[in-house]
Amino acid sequence: xxxxxxxxxxxxxxxxxxxxxxxxxxxxxxxxxxxxxxxxxxxxxxxxxxxxxxxxxxxxxxxxxxxxxxxxxxxxxxxxxxxxxxxxxxxxxxxxxxxxxxxxxxxxxxxxxxxxxxxxxxxxxxxxxxxxxxxxxxxxxxxxxxxxxxxxxxxxxxxxxxxxxxxxxxxxxxxxxxxxxxxxxxxxxxxxxxxxxxxxxxxxxxxxxxxxxxxxxxxxxxxxxxxxxxxxxxxxxxxxxxxxxxxxxxxxxxxxxxxxxxxxxxxxxxxxxxxxxxxxxxxxxx
Amino acid sequence: xxxxxxxxxxxxxxxxxxxxxxxxxxxxxxxxxxxxxxxxxxxxxxxxxxxxxxxxxxxxxxxxxxxxxxxxxxxxxxxxxxxxxxxxxxxxxxxxxxxxxxxxxxxxxxxxxxxxxxxxxxxxxxxxxxxxxxxxxxxxxxxxxxxxxxxxxxxxxxxxxxxxxxxxxxxxxxxxxxxxxxxxxxxxxxxxxxxxxxxxxxxxxxxxxxxxxxxxxxxxxxxxxxxxxxxxxxxxxxxxxxxxxxxxxxxxxxxxxxxxxxxxxxxxxxxxxxxxxxxxxxxxxxxxxxxxxxxxxxxxxxxxxxxxxxxxxxxxxxx
Numbered sequence: 001x002x003x004x005x006x007x008x009x010x011x012x013x014x015x016x017x018x019x020x021x022x023x024x025x026x027x028x029x030x031x032x033x034x035x036x037x038x039x040x041x042x043x044x045x046x047x048x049x050x051x052x053x054x055x056x057x058x059x060x061x062x063x064x065x066x067x068x069x070x071x072x073x074x075x076x077x078x079x080x081x082x083x084x085x086x087x088x089x090x091x092x093x094x095x096x097x098x099x100x101x102x103x104x105x106x107x108x109x110x111x112x113x114x115x116x117x118x119x120x121x122x123x124x125x126x127x128x129x130x131x132x133x134x135x136x137x138x139x140x141x142x143x144x145x146x147x148x149x150x151x152x153x154x155x156x157x158x159x160x161x162x163x164x165x166x167x168x169x170x171x172x173x174x175x176x177x178x179x180x181x182x183x184x185x186x187x188x189x190x191x192x193x194x195x196x197x198x199x200x201x202x203x204x205x206x207x208x209x210x211x212x213x214x215x216x217x218x219x220x221x222x223x224x225x226x227x228x229x230x231x232x233x234x235x236x237x238x239x240x241x242x243x244x245x246x247x248x249x250x251x252x253x254x255x256x257x258x259x260x261x262x263x264x265x266x267x268x269x270x271x272x273x274x275x276x277x278x279x280x281x282x283x284x285x286x
Numbered sequence: 287x288x289x290x291x292x293x294x295x296x297x298x299x300x301x302x303x304x305x306x307x308x309x310x311x312x313x314x315x316x317x318x319x320x321x322x323x324x325x326x327x328x329x330x331x332x333x334x335x336x337x338x339x340x341x342x343x344x345x346x347x348x349x350x351x352x353x354x355x356x357x358x359x360x361x362x363x364x365x366x367x368x369x370x371x372x373x374x375x376x377x378x379x380x381x382x383x384x385x386x387x388x389x390x391x392x393x394x395x396x397x398x399x400x401x402x403x404x405x406x407x408x409x410x411x412x413x414x415x416x417x418x419x420x421x422x423x424x425x426x427x428x429x430x431x432x433x434x435x436x437x438x439x440x441x442x443x444x445x446x447x448x449x450x451x452x453x454x455x456x457x458x459x460x461x462x463x464x465x466x467x468x469x470x471x472x473x474x475x476x477x478x479x480x481x482x483x484x485x486x487x488x489x490x491x492x493x494x495x496x497x498x499x500x501x502x503x504x505x506x507x508x509x510x511x512x513x514x515x516x517x518x519x520x521x522x523x524x525x526x527x528x529x530x531x532x533x534x535x536x537x538x539x540x541x542x543x544x545x546x547x548x549x550x551x552x553x554x555x556x557x558x559x560x561x562x563x564x565x566x567x568x569x570x571x572x573x574x575x576x577x578x579x580x581x582x583x584x585x586x587x588x589x590x591x592x593x594x595x596x597x598x599x600x601x602x603x604x605x
Contacts, residue, residue, distance in 0.1 A: 121301050122304035125301055134316075217429055240435075245443045263424065
């Protein structure tokens with residue numbers, strides 16, 4: 001089957017499940033919104049107004065205003081852009097390097113495999129937030145730092161998944177046949193192993209995306225991510241917490257936006273795993 | 287069997303040693319050191335050199351690492367760059383508070399998760415299963431700071447049942463953290479329960495479909511006995527590893543939750559220390575978290591091996 005044909009079949013399989021359809025719709029809506037929001041936003045995201053501080057929702061400001069009098073609707077629909085940009089660059093990079101290294105280790109094995117897997121275990125035994133914070137203290141915050149840092153750390157668990165998936169096929173006849181035909185290591189990886197490991201990597205990638213969004217918004221919430229006045233859900237929720245008793249609307253919208261995106265990704269990932277026949281339990285450990 | 291246990295133990299120790307080297311190297315790479323943190327704006331020229339000589343950080347990294355590692359083994363984690371107090375006492379109080387929070391969440395979450403997991407597994411696709419499984423997805427995916435914020439809004443601001451923030455200091459007795467500990471505990475329990483429940487549910491379903499359970503049904507074993515004797519012992523084994531993984535997750539999740547609720551635990555202290563560039567404290571906390579992680583996984587593996595005869599031979603090269 002051609003590449004596009006297979007893509008279409010997979011997508012149809014995902015949408016065939018109600019939860020998958022909801023997930024795909026949520027993700028698609030968020031991606032479209034992130035792309036077009038600067039043009040459809042009703043106000044300037046950084047326009048402050050002393051006259052409209054913490055105004056409740058009204059005809060001019062549908063979702064009210066925040067503690068600086070900025071429009072909550074504008075900031076909410078634009079608040080996912082940074083998170084999406086960072087995670088949508090970092091996810092493919094993480095899956096690519098972790099996947100290639102994992103497949104390689106699964107094929108080669110031996111001393112290299114032992115050493116790398118020890119290092120992987122050591123990395124995985126540190127809480128994600130500690131690793132992220134150490135990097136941010138060293139290199140500073142901002143997108144230029146977060147993309148490589150996320151891509152690096154979230155590629156490490158992918159090594160394990162790819163290695164395990166490779167172990168599942170490496171002893172099969174078609175790999176042995178390729179070896180017997182005298183194919184080189186990279187030819188075997190590209191033609192025999194990668195096509196068989198790809199499904200597991202795709203599902204893992206969807207999961208990594210969701211974990212990265214969680215990490216990114218948590219860091220923003222803690223004040224280590226996006227810097228103001230850039231609109232970001234994590235940052236908006238952190239700001240709104242202080243005024244929760246008098247202006248719950250300022251936090252309500254970003255909470256809903258972030259939650260709907262992450263749940264959407266997870267529903268879609270679930271449907272993807274079921275459509276491709278990948279055991280998601282293997283991919284659930286972070 | 288003994289060889290297997292010793293092997294796992296050695297691998298665990300090796301991992302902790304590797305982590306300690308990585309932490310040390312990472313903190314070495316950070317701009318600034320303990321002396322720039324102590325002296326702050328005066329950190330230049332002669333005073334900086336003197337301070338570095340006094341603390342011994344003018345020496346090469348390798349002997350300092352070995353000294354630090356040897357001290358850590360004896361329980362001496364050095365002194366805080368911030369106030370010069372020994373880290374073991376500073377961290378000790380916070381570790382105790384974090385353990386209190388973790389223990390409360392585990393005591394609530396593990397029985398709840400196992401109970402609900404069995405229930406949903408046995409009544410697959412029933413109304414309760416669908417409701418609980420949907421709630422599970424929410425609990426597993428929503429970031430902790432979001433669920434924490436929502437819970438504070440509902441239970442502390444709207445209903446006014448429990449405080450939304452902990453005001454007790456780090457050295458207060460455990461009783462001082464009630465009732466402020468309730469909401470952070472609920473947030474952690476929700477996520478934990480979801481992860482464990484999912485595993486228990488799918489493993490109950492798997493065991494129910496197995497040949498020996500089908501055989502027992504055909505033999506006419508009463509339902510109650512079937513569940514208690516045939517299904518549960520086999521279905522609960524995988525839960526041990528997930529509980530271990532969940533405790534490991536707890537260590538990371540607890541950082542955010544402690545910050546949100548201002549709970550004076552290890553995670554909150556770590557974030558403060560990173561902001562203050564109190565590097566010896568950061569090193570110490572990172573090492574403790576890593577050691578706990580490795581220890582918990584090790585304990586789970588051993589428990590699994592002890593409880594399951596099949597593990598004793600099969601698992602020798604599993605991880």
